[in-house]
Amino acid sequence: MEHGPEILALAGLAGIAAGILAGLFGVGGGIVFVPTLVFLFAFDQLDAQATSLAAIIPVALIGAWRQSGDGQIDWRAAVLMGGGAAVGVLVGAEVALRLDEATLSRVFGAILILVGGEMIVSSVRKLQAKRATPAPADGPRRP
Amino acid sequence: MDLSARLRQGNLLPFVGIGVVAGLFAAMFGIGGGVVIVPLLMLVAKMPPRMAAATSLAALILTSLIGVVRYAGTDHVDWLGAALIGIPAVVGVLIGIRFQRRLPAEWLVLGFGVFVIAIGLRLVIWG
Numbered sequence: 001m002e003h004g005p006e007i008l009a010l011a012g013l014a015g016i017a018a019g020i021l022a023g024l025f026g027v028g029g030g031i032v033f034v035p036t037l038v039f040l041f042a043f044d045q046l047d048a049q050a051t052s053l054a055a056i057i058p059v060a061l062i063g064a065w066r067q068s069g070d071g072q073i074d075w076r077a078a079v080l081m082g083g084g085a086a087v088g089v090l091v092g093a094e095v096a097l098r099l100d101e102a103t104l105s106r107v108f109g110a111i112l113i114l115v116g117g118e119m120i121v122s123s124v125r126k127l128q129a130k131r132a133t134p135a136p137a138d139g140p141r142r143p
Numbered sequence: 144m145d146l147s148a149r150l151r152q153g154n155l156l157p158f159v160g161i162g163v164v165a166g167l168f169a170a171m172f173g174i175g176g177g178v179v180i181v182p183l184l185m186l187v188a189k190m191p192p193r194m195a196a197a198t199s200l201a202a203l204i205l206t207s208l209i210g211v212v213r214y215a216g217t218d219h220v221d222w223l224g225a226a227l228i229g230i231p232a233v234v235g236v237l238i239g240i241r242f243q244r245r246l247p248a249e250w251l252v253l254g255f256g257v258f259v260i261a262i263g264l265r266l267v268i269w270g
Binding site (some may be wrong): 012015024030047049054089092111113127 | 170182190194204246255266267
């Protein structure tokens with residue numbers, strides 16, 4: 001790959017942004033990696049997805065190591081989900097070949113919008129309840 | 144049937160189920176598994192938001208490794224490209240976690256909700 005410094009700088013910035021999302025929300029960063037590789041480096045979709053997976057490995061490793069130090073990881077759950085996902089990917093690849101993907105994507109997108117809406121509503125309610133009762137006895141207090 | 148109680152008692156099958164669903168959606172829609180795993184851990188397994196995000200990241204170690212192994216031997220993985228975005232992302236993940244430590248759980252869920260809606264809109268509009 002031959003690329004100018006501005007392309008490399010943009011890739012670095014996109015990488016940092018992907019990592020921040022990964023650390024905050026527990027996603028891998030592929031949602032940023034794949035379009036970055038396609039638009040900055042002109043990768044085709046398959047190359048971008050495969051390369052994105054490789055880029056996720058160090059992010060997941062270092063992120064999990066740091067979170068583990070905070071006692072935030074249920075490793076049993078993580079290993080079981082990782083194994084389950086391996087099976088799901090194989091089945092999903094088969095299903096994707098047989099179904100109308102554009103329609104399915106829209107249905108799934110709609111589900112995500114509902115899930116996201118539910119999260120926003122529930123968290124706003126909790127924040128309002130918190131405001132109504134200013135000093136929770138069991139909450140963390142800072143002097 | 145209280146699923147979260149069963150999980151606490153050591154019934155681990157639901158975690159395998161969450162993984163299967165995440166893998167299915169990842170392969171079918173080309174999205175990362177985390178977008179599916181985190182809400183399911185919170186809603187089904189009643190995991191606190193921060194732990195759900197952290198545990199999802201740990202599960203992604205395995206899924207990304209398996210994914211790369213599947214592509215091994217093809218020339219689809221560009222290691223230089225992966226390093227150019229992956230190494231800055233390692234810096235980013237440490238920043239993200241540092242930020243997450245200070246963020247109240249409600250704000251974390253609120254932010255995740257916005258993030259999930261953005262992905263949903265993308266899928267609805269562009270298929």
